[in-house]
Amino acid sequence: YDNICLILGDQLNAGHSWFQKKDQDTLFVIAELYQETQYTKHHIQKLCGFFMAMDKFAKALKKAGHEVLHLSLDDTQEFSNLPELIRHLTSKYKATTFHYQRPDEYRLLEQLRNLDLPNTATKESDTEHFLLPFEEIEKTFKPNKAHRMEAFYRKMRKQFNILMNGDEPAGGKWNFDQDNRGSLSEEAIQDIPEPISFSHDARSTIKRLDKHGVEYFGSLNNKQSFIWPITRSEARQVLDYFCDSLLPKFGLYQDAMTLHSAHAWSLYHSRLSFALNTKMISPLEVIQKAIQAYEQSNQINLAQIEGFVRQILGWREFIRAMYWINMPDYQNKNSLDASRSLPNYFWNGETKMQCMRACLSQSLEHAYAHHIQRLMIIGNFSLLAGLDPKAVDAWYLGVYIDAIEWVEMPNTRGMSQFADGGLVASKPYAGSANYINKMSDYCQSCYYKHNQKTGDRACPFNSLYWHFLDRHQEKFAKNPRMALTYKNWQKQKPENKEAVLKQAKTYLNDIEAL
Ligand code: FAD
Structure with a gap:
């Protein structure tokens, strides 16, 4: 293969330009790696979620006619880290170029940028997921300096023309937070919708994790099945369900908490974060779909949709910018000198x-x-x-x-x-x-x-x-x-x-x- 293209577990973006044409000289690599199970102790659902979504993505790429190498923990056990695996693959396939998408974690960026491949060129691409390009982060944010989400969010609304009336925010206000502090009455508690869930068999994944001695905590839910979306089509179902059943009250009960419902754990939240963070679905698609639902429904008022858009266009992009502008120092910050251990x-x-x-x-x-x-x-x-x-x-x-x-x-x-x-x-x-x-x-x-x-x-x-x-x-x-x-x-x-x-x-x- 001339080209080896690495797809990380949080780069499951089917809309990426890499996949626009089929090319027999390009091999896409998706690999379960022991190192990724070790940087912290993970919940079992998190491990299963990533590995199962990667598996589905590899299958979907193959089905679409791409050349794909999907490696399990069994296949990668002889390599102690990602660079070792890449060195092995590029040499085995005599690749002229190794491609990767810029990782969203500092740890992986360091590994990939420091790769030294003797006979293979390296090329970094964008993940084509976020709204704000990296260059903009560097232009707009300064390291070790306080930035506020609100100012950033307003700029993003204008720049992407989202919920705008010309230069003015729709409804004349940027922020409907005051309308988003509802507490749940007994009646409202009865009405909380059941969260959408799927039923995936995670047994073989768990068996593989156990075989490789991966330590984890937590469990699957009672039915021993995995309930989160692991394909793009499931991610879209979660989004559709959100727009139909949850968005009408999303903002209103955004900050509410109750003990008295079987669905208290999810309330009116979208539960899209896993699908978004693995890039199975794009933030722009989520925002556009939610706005379309708002425009077509008389059930959803402006406070609800603004509250939702703020989270994705505002908070999510802002947080990412703060991470990148401040890493690697950020990971050692402890301004209040806190040192107590976590209680059991x-x-x-x-x-x-x-x-x-x-x-x-x-x-x-x-x-x-x-x-x-x-x-x-x-x-x-x-x-x-x-x-x-x-x-x-x-x-x-x-x-x-x-x-x-x-x-x-x-x-x-x-x-x-x-x-x-x-x-x-x-x-x-x-x-x-x-x-x-x-x-x-x-x-x-x-x-x-x-x-x-x-x-x-x-x-x-x-x-x-x-x-x-x-x-x-x-x-x-x-x-x-x-x-x-x-x-x-x-x-x-x-x-x-x-x-x-x-x-x-x-x-x-x-x-x-x-
Ligand atoms: P919804 O309430 O439906 O919101 C919609 C989307 O908005 C979310 O899916 C998410 O993509 C985005 N969003 C909302 N708030 C934030 C935020 N503060 N930062 C970034 N994106 C946001 N979110 C993560 O995705 N991963 C994390 O590891 C994570 N850790 C957090 C830790 C702490 C201490 C706090 C306070 C928040 C954390 N969040 C994290 C943000 C937020 O709590 C989750 O994104 C949200 O609860 C996910 O559930 P949801 O998809 O149902 O969100």
């Missing part, structure tokens, strides 16, 4: 804190939690308790089906843990029980009392919240968005403050017992 309940969900139990258990069961669960519950707790951001990152990177470092890390280390010192977020996302109680029904049946700061049953989020603010006073007291909170704290009687801080210390000293 992150791995088994066994805690008396109802909110944490619900969100951790659901993450372990489904390899999924929606945004506010990741941010307001698990992330918030980790921040308040001062958990080591490296450990927090490793957990998030392992547990979620959609976790790839470029999107996981700025969300976790930046938005959620403030470990980047405010590059991504303008203030730490810290909240007490009051806040959790407003957005969920978790507190109602919790062992702890959400309205108590001290005492045996006081909700840990309360004293930990004040402890967090107190210990980082120097950093945050001057932040205009936090000044009022600090004023309130400083107004408290010294003995009250002391009691709250003492309570927090007791909790922190025995964090496993919470």
